[in-house]
Amino acid sequence: MMPKECDGPGVRMGILEPRQMTGDCFFSSGQGICSGFQFVEMSSRKLKSNNLKHSECLSQVQRILRERFCHQSLHSNLFGVQVQYKHLIELLKRTAIYGESNSVLIIGPRGSGKTMLINHALKELMEVEEVSENVLQVHLNGLLQINDNIALKEITRQLNLENVVGDKVFGSFAENLSFLLEALKKGDRTSSCPVIFILDEFDLFAHHKNQTLLYNLFDISQSAQTPVAVVGLTCRLCLSEDRSVREVLQKHFNVSKNLRSLHMLLMLALNRVTSSHPFMTAADLMEANQLCSMDSKANIVHGLSVLEICLIIAMKHLNDIYEEEPFNFQMVYNEFQKFVQRKAHSVYNFEKPVVMKAFEHLQQLELIRPMERTSVNAQREYQLMKLLLDNTQIMNALQKYPNCPTDVRQWATSSLSWL
Amino acid sequence: MAHLENLVLCRESQVSTLQSLFGERHHFSFPSIFIYGHTASGKTYVTQTLLKTLELPHVFVNCVECFTLRLLLEQILNKLNHLSSSEDACPTHITCETFNDFVRLFKQVTKAESLKDQTVYIVLDKAEYLRDMEANLLPGFLRLQELTDRNVTVILLSEIVWEKFRPNTGCFEPFVLYFPDYSIGNLQKILSHDHPPEYSADFYAAYINILLGVFYTVCRDLKELRHLAVLNFPKYCEPVVKGEASERDTRKLWRNVEPHLKKAMQTVYLREISSSQWEKIQKDDTDPGQLKGLSAYTHVELPYYSKFILIAAYLASYNPARTDKRFFLKHHGKIKKTNFLKKHEKTSNHLLGPKPFPLDRLLAILYSIVDSRVAATANIFSQCLRCWVSDLQRPHGAPCSAECFLSCRRTFLPTAFLELPLVCLSPVISSLYSAAPFWGSITSLVTLQLLTLVGHDDQLDGPKYKCTVSLDFIRAIARTVNFDIIKYLYDFL
Numbered sequence: 001m002m003p004k005e006c007d008g009p010g011v012r013m014g015i016l017e018p019r020q021m022t023g024d025c026f027f028s029s030g031q032g033i034c035s036g037f038q039f040v041e042m043s044s045r046k047l048k049s050n051n052l053k054h055s056e057c058l059s060q061v062q063r064i065l066r067e068r069f070c071h072q073s074l075h076s077n078l079f080g081v082q083v084q085y086k087h088l089i090e091l092l093k094r095t096a097i098y099g100e101s102n103s104v105l106i107i108g109p110r111g112s113g114k115t116m117l118i119n120h121a122l123k124e125l126m127e128v129e130e131v132s133e134n135v136l137q138v139h140l141n142g143l144l145q146i147n148d149n150i151a152l153k154e155i156t157r158q159l160n161l162e163n164v165v166g167d168k169v170f171g172s173f174a175e176n177l178s179f180l181l182e183a184l185k186k187g188d189r190t191s192s193c194p195v196i197f198i199l200d201e202f203d204l205f206a207h208h209k210n211q212t213l214l215y216n217l218f219d220i221s222q223s224a225q226t227p228v229a230v231v232g233l234t235c236r237l238c239l240s241e242d243r244s245v246r247e248v249l250q251k252h253f254n255v256s257k258n259l260r261s262l263h264m265l266l267m268l269a270l271n272r273v274t275s276s277h278p279f280m281t282a283a284d285l286m287e288a289n290q291l292c293s294m295d296s297k298a299n300i301v302h303g304l305s306v307l308e309i310c311l312i313i314a315m316k317h318l319n320d321i322y323e324e325e326p327f328n329f330q331m332v333y334n335e336f337q338k339f340v341q342r343k344a345h346s347v348y349n350f351e352k353p354v355v356m357k358a359f360e361h362l363q364q365l366e367l368i369r370p371m372e373r374t375s376v377n378a379q380r381e382y383q384l385m386k387l388l389l390d391n392t393q394i395m396n397a398l399q400k401y402p403n404c405p406t407d408v409r410q411w412a413t414s415s416l417s418w419l
Numbered sequence: 420m421a422h423l424e425n426l427v428l429c430r431e432s433q434v435s436t437l438q439s440l441f442g443e444r445h446h447f448s449f450p451s452i453f454i455y456g457h458t459a460s461g462k463t464y465v466t467q468t469l470l471k472t473l474e475l476p477h478v479f480v481n482c483v484e485c486f487t488l489r490l491l492l493e494q495i496l497n498k499l500n501h502l503s504s505s506e507d508a509c510p511t512h513i514t515c516e517t518f519n520d521f522v523r524l525f526k527q528v529t530k531a532e533s534l535k536d537q538t539v540y541i542v543l544d545k546a547e548y549l550r551d552m553e554a555n556l557l558p559g560f561l562r563l564q565e566l567t568d569r570n571v572t573v574i575l576l577s578e579i580v581w582e583k584f585r586p587n588t589g590c591f592e593p594f595v596l597y598f599p600d601y602s603i604g605n606l607q608k609i610l611s612h613d614h615p616p617e618y619s620a621d622f623y624a625a626y627i628n629i630l631l632g633v634f635y636t637v638c639r640d641l642k643e644l645r646h647l648a649v650l651n652f653p654k655y656c657e658p659v660v661k662g663e664a665s666e667r668d669t670r671k672l673w674r675n676v677e678p679h680l681k682k683a684m685q686t687v688y689l690r691e692i693s694s695s696q697w698e699k700i701q702k703d704d705t706d707p708g709q710l711k712g713l714s715a716y717t718h719v720e721l722p723y724y725s726k727f728i729l730i731a732a733y734l735a736s737y738n739p740a741r742t743d744k745r746f747f748l749k750h751h752g753k754i755k756k757t758n759f760l761k762k763h764e765k766t767s768n769h770l771l772g773p774k775p776f777p778l779d780r781l782l783a784i785l786y787s788i789v790d791s792r793v794a795a796t797a798n799i800f801s802q803c804l805r806c807w808v809s810d811l812q813r814p815h816g817a818p819c820s821a822e823c824f825l826s827c828r829r830t831f832l833p834t835a836f837l838e839l840p841l842v843c844l845s846p847v848i849s850s851l852y853s854a855a856p857f858w859g860s861i862t863s864l865v866t867l868q869l870l871t872l873v874g875h876d877d878q879l880d881g882p883k884y885k886c887t888v889s890l891d892f893i894r895a896i897a898r899t900v901n902f903d904i905i906k907y908l909y910d911f912l
Contacts, residue, residue, distance in 0.1 A: 059443060062442060062443070062446055063445070063446050063447075066442060066446045066447040066448065067447050069449075070447040070448060070449050070450060070564070071447045071564065071570075072565065096813075109589075110589045110590075112589075115565075141566065143518070143555045143558055143559045143562070143566070144517075144518055144519040144522055144555070144559065144566065145519055145557050146517070146518070146519075146553070150517055150519050154519060196617075203588070204555070235588065235589060236588060237619070264449075264592070264594060266514075267449060267594070268594075270635060271436065271439035271440055296580035296581060296582060296595070297456065297580055297582075297595065299455075299456075299580075299597050300455075300457065300578075300600065302599070302600060302640070303456070303457040303460070303599070303600025303639065305635070305636060305637055305638055305639045306635075306636040306637075307636055307637045327772070328771075328772065330769065330771075331770045334770055338756050347636075348636070350637065350684075350842070351684075352825070353685070353687055353689050353691075354637060354684060354685070354688070354689065357688075357689060358637065362533075365457075365578060365579070366579050366583060379772065379773075379887050381772075381889075382771070382772030382773075402602060402603075
């Protein structure tokens, strides 16, 4: 994806999109991570007799792999984003070494490697001697700095300006802002330190009031003063792709393009590695895959009592007859009574308050939802609700339900409710 | 871990999964873990027991208790501070207002010697309440390891599934772990575990079987079942204690306890009466059939006319207006529901709920059902105290005269009293009679929430009301005044 260029004196606004992981990248990065295992295999053969060292080796391998899976520590290979990386590092070098102001927005779905990319670039940048002495970095995150006031204090804190004592920042918002702008405006291209601003969760900054911070930052980067690089990372614009990726992730591990799901899957498989079971087998991975692809709502339905299942079936029938119109407790109870009275199902003849308690339990589990907020005056039995399970989910859950009474199951499959 | 197995029953696989996830002390673990499952499936218990037994540094916070951002963050930081400081030093209270400060302070606190190089666990119980707090809190906690660059794992416990937590723009996906519900065998095993030492395990197991037979189709919540088991065991042991049956006489014991358990389902299970009341009943050996639960309508005693007002309100709410002519006019035409109508009527009014009605309609119906024509004065809307007091001696139905009413208002009660809620008036009446509270006007019925005012007070076309009592309630009331309400209801034609 080629970056778009904006007009403007000395400013280049680039949009980098990390390419979607292709299958090869996926597997090769996975192999890269797992290469540690082969290493252990070799060394353990040599230390056959020494059991203590074997477990220590295993502990080391666990430690390394856990750091890679869980802590997302940097490894030297970048898969699939080399072009973007070259572009980014060039941009940053121009700011750091030649004093040019720049801004970059990195867009990509969640888990596509944006943070990894920028961390890598910064690491390489800091290895150049003249850069590490001069350049200042400010790391901001949209989740932490939720308004401009906090953001400004954080910037002054990280830049260690004069109004910072220890960890505390003094002064009001206006004072801090003018202080910061002064400090950044004072220098000129040749003598002042370049500053790199990294804004994670960039879209959240765009929601701040008046967008003061962003406005000022980009303003500074445009005017010919302290060289400033603003790097934004966001996943917002790729939302549609993200949703479908999420859906697929749940089911097929092969089709997914998210490296993190691979990490999670491998982590699940890694759990099974102990001193008695030192090597990961295919069975481990398959079980891990199954764990990954469980349907959580079906699990919740599995744990309901028989009365609650009957209520769900009654709601299903109501949905079928009245075409998904909202219902209330009285209607559900009525439908349930039709079942109880027919064919002498007296074992299910519970009192109305008992059935109400089961209904409220379903509401607590968020399997049914009220259409509007509960008002104090409304009677609970007449409040309109909606069922949040569809027919296929209900029938699948019923199949797996343990010791389901036959008459209940038959009632579920019958479509003739007036019998 | 044999010790752990004794503490935690029927959860071996979950315990081993969690243990292997945690790994060794200094290892990194997954940044966030989401554990879901039904209530009383052991999530909190297993997590707490495991962390305590393995002596891992952890902080346990309940999101219902810490319902604001500040409470939550401060509790986490202060508990961590306690963990990291030595026993004699009293750590200063940390204050924290934003998540940004939390990250900064967290980095400082975890620099302490006792917490370095170890995974710190933050457990958030009832995590579904996090969704209602600030929007950045949940995604922030899921990524805490990355934001603070420390070895920390956040564990979220909830009974709601993860799909309902995920924010719209996505977030760092936690590791999702499911705690399955207990099977009936597991439940039996766990419940039989706390049998009192005086009786044999088999005896208690037989009791648990009977209990589950009555309650299992309705409730699978372990906490409720345990509570019911403890409450009702004395009743089960009664024949043995009295010497009427031996421990092995299962049939006799079953016959003794089963109706008792069925009664418990209607009262204690529904929290209609408290557990202490239930225990008292068992001790005193009174008949549980005479129990008065919270929703027993025997507590309510309305004056004569107010009962009719309520009946009229019920009829106005549940009959469509076009049928009033048929029910309440002396010479009406015959309107019968044909068979065709009966089969194809979509929903009866009793399924949809009460409908609002204007005051005039209420009065019209009221006049028609009360036989004697009553003067349309204020008497209908409020009965004066003296007349009510003497009403208990007079025959029902005779209204108080206008003079009586006016004189009462002047001398006996200041006008303001008539508008006060009934609670304030009861001390006055109890000094004269130990009787039911005083009420007589429609406003009082509204205060009691037997009627509700629909819409705003200052509506131009008059106030509208709705009757919010159930069919059983109104039938009981109608019975006391010898009024056959079923004959007047459209849905029962």
